[in-house]
Amino acid sequence: MSDDAVGGTGDGNDDGATDDWPVEIAGVVESVVTTLGPNDRWNVAALGLHAGDPVTARTYGRTRTWRNFRERGGGVVQFTRDPVGFVDAALSIHEVDEPVLDSADAWVEVEVERVGTDQEGDTEIVTWKLGAVDSGVERRVVPTTNRGFSAVVEATVAASRLDVDGFDREELLERLAYFERVVETAGGERERVAFERIRDLVDAEW
Amino acid sequence: MSDDAVGGTGDGNDDGATDDWPVEIAGVVESVVTTLGPNDRWNVAALGLHAGDPVTARTYGRTRTWRNFRERGGGVVQFTRDPVGFVDAALSIHEVDEPVLDSADAWVEVEVERVGTDQEGDTEIVTWKLGAVDSGVERRVVPTTNRGFSAVVEATVAASRLDVDGFDREELLERLAYFERVVETAGGERERVAFERIRDLVDAEW
Known part of the structure; x- marks a missing residue:
């Protein structure tokens, strides 16, 4: 993915050398990921980020995220506090024109690579490693617990x-x-x- | 409570005119509150902040927070992402020497006033209105969901x-x-x- 896909949305690191995440990943962090589909629109889905070096994530079955990770080799992980956006990502087919959601506090463009496959019943669970290639912070706030x-x-x-x-x-x-x-x-x-x-x-x- | 009780811990607003909270309170926000006890130590407890103008909170029965609110007329509300501190506040008797916890991302010195009382079984539930008299932000971050x-x-x-x-x-x-x-x-x-x-x-x- 090129810069222009996420251009103008934040203070991206454009030196091409970053492999840093703008947040600490401990345990499993719930994120939203956009991935570019064959129709050139961005599919929005929930994605759990597992701490580690590298950070990993799993897809369950033949989801759009699985397909787009496979065909595009990456996507844009983002962190949002909006519960409505989270529901849409997790439970509906939701597509948008731009990779970074307005509700994202930060985003990370990632390259992904399949590193493992498990079978659970009829479902193939694929583990992907995620490498940050660019990132931006839209806003920092004092987090609250609701x-x-x-x-x-x-x-x-x-x-x-x-x-x-x-x-x-x-x-x-x-x-x-x-x-x-x-x-x-x-x-x-x-x-x-x-x-x-x-x-x-x-x-x-x- | 005077400034020196929370002095030096952040970028407090010292103009004496603030009635602003450093975070948005929507629904009920879970906070930790420190209140000064008769032993001159700060009791740490969980406190749910109910959105509104003014922000309100409830104490359930004859807790330390209830006693100290009544006798001191206030306390220091704070926002933390530390689950261990949250457990100690919610489930144990926990006292500290300084009103602002190291884990607080932000704190608000509040004046409280009893505005209502309900009875639930043997438990007296007191509703307090909270007015911010001073506040400080220690750090702003990109919030994550775990x-x-x-x-x-x-x-x-x-x-x-x-x-x-x-x-x-x-x-x-x-x-x-x-x-x-x-x-x-x-x-x-x-x-x-x-x-x-x-x-x-x-x-x-x-």
């Missing part, structure tokens, strides 16, 4: 497992009900909108 | 309800087991230490 935001993220995890073998559907639905209550108690307006979006996108009752 | 961190916070909520009437103990224990699994899957080293601390502090098996 249980409603976390509940939205957890609800997307539960929702995405509803039709996967090996998970107890009743337990997942109870969990969705719990996280909905947390959003009602502690969420702000964006978390409420995000949970409504989950209700729209998920074909289940709880 | 499910393990959120799981630690949710686990402290579940743990603190274990002996409260009206909550289903079995359900809370199942929730603790779930959040422990999330920490094992997605937490970093600090989240693992934090969950160990929860295990040490909570007298229950799950």
Whole structure:
């Protein structure tokens, strides 16, 4: 990917030598990744970044991110605090014209390389190593903790497992009900909108 | 409280006219508050900040924060990303010599005033309005989302309800087991230490 794809969006490091991430990756950090599809639009998806040197990530099955990683060799990882954008990335097919989302606080252009493959039932899990080739920080803030935001993220995890073998559907639905209550108690307006979006996108009752 | 109590810890606004918070409060934001006790040490506790003008917070029963708010008329609210500090604040009696924790990304000296009282069983719930009288930002960063961190916070909520009437103990224990699994899957080293601390502090098996 060339600079112009992300040009003008931040204080990118243009010396071509960077392999640094603008954030610390500890444990698994939930990110959003855009990858360029065959239609030349950017697919937006959720991606968990696993700490390590190199940072790695997994794709589960023949997703758009898997296809685009394979065919384009990379994408743009980004960090966002917007729960609505996170839901769209995690649970819907969502495409945009530009690789960096307005809601991104920082982005990292990555090159990816397949480093492992596991099989879980019918699903092929591919592990990719991610190398940062360019990055930009849009804004730095004092982070705050909102249980409603976390509940939205957890609800997307539960929702995405509803039709996967090996998970107890009743337990997942109870969990969705719990996280909905947390959003009602502690969420702000964006978390409420995000949970409504989950209700729209998920074909289940709880 | 005078400036010297928090002096030298950041870029405080010393014009005496500020009523601004250094972060946006939407929904309920989980913070840590230090309040000065009768022993002249600072008690560290968890405090949920409810959005509004003014920002409000609740104390549940005759806690140290309740006592110190009443007797001192304020405290120092702070925002931290450290899960271990959050557990200590939420689940243990924890006292320190200085009002601002090293782990605080930002702090707000608040004046508090009781604005409401509710009764829930034997517990008196007091609502306080919080006015910012001084504040400082120690550092701004690109926020990241770690499910393990959120799981630690949710686990402290579940743990603190274990002996409260009206909550289903079995359900809370199942929730603790779930959040422990999330920490094992997605937490970093600090989240693992934090969950160990929860295990040490909570007298229950799950």
